[in-house]
Amino acid sequence: MASPTLLTPTSTPTKSLPPLNPKTTTISATLTPPTTTPRRRVFLSMTASTTTCLFLLPLTPALAASDEEYVKETEEVINKVRTTITLDKNDPNVAEAVSELRDTSNSWVAKYRREKNLLGRASFRDMYSALNAVSGHYISFGPTAPIPAKRKARILEEVTTAEKALQRGR
Numbered sequence: 001m002a003s004p005t006l007l008t009p010t011s012t013p014t015k016s017l018p019p020l021n022p023k024t025t026t027i028s029a030t031l032t033p034p035t036t037t038p039r040r041r042v043f044l045s046m047t048a049s050t051t052t053c054l055f056l057l058p059l060t061p062a063l064a065a066s067d068e069e070y071v072k073e074t075e076e077v078i079n080k081v082r083t084t085i086t087l088d089k090n091d092p093n094v095a096e097a098v099s100e101l102r103d104t105s106n107s108w109v110a111k112y113r114r115e116k117n118l119l120g121r122a123s124f125r126d127m128y129s130a131l132n133a134v135s136g137h138y139i140s141f142g143p144t145a146p147i148p149a150k151r152k153a154r155i156l157e158e159v160t161t162a163e164k165a166l167q168r169g170r
Contacts, residue, residue, distance in 0.1 A: 070112065071166055074127055077108050078159050081134060085155060089146040098143035105131040122170045126162035130155050 084101045087094050109131060118124045133155050137147055147155070 070118065073108060073111075074123060074162070074166055077104055077127065077131070078163050080104055081130060081155070081159055085134065085147050085152055089144065095143040098138050102135060102138065105135060121165065123162045123165035126158045126165065130158040130162065133158075 080101050084097045087097055109128065112118050112124065113128075133151065134147075137151065138145070
């Protein structure tokens with residue numbers, strides 16, 4: 001049922017609108033282009049030129065750490081890995097220790113993964129592999145799941161190898 005206010009294609013409107021003609025349209029206030037450059041445009045052009053200059057300057061990469069810092073932090077991570085994976089599964093602090101280990105390992109990996117001079121080191125390679133195995137286990141099986149003996153032995157072997165390589169400066 002249609003209401004009387006609905007327009008149908010055959011009906012004619014009772015009130016007609018004036019046709020739109022752009023030539024006859026008048027504006028009450030005349031707009032004139034500004035004779036001076038607006039402040040916003042000046043600011044944007046200065047910002048763009050400054051930004052362009054900054055991209056042209058050579059940037060030196062930020063070095064993550066010195067060799068002593070790498071050795072110290074890697075030894076700390078090695079100790080955390082050893083203490084965490086040797087905890088008894090009934091120990092009430094297992095979940096907290098795993099959480100701390102994950103935070104520590106994530107920050108260690110994030111800090112040293114992009115260092116070109118560390119990628120070839122045996123200590124980095126073995127430590128990265130051990131952290132990957134530990135993190136993968138706890139992500140897959142949960143923080144309270146014990147690490148199987150075979151995997152634990154391999155992780156401890158990699159950590160020991162990494163520690164020996166660190167002591168030799170590798």
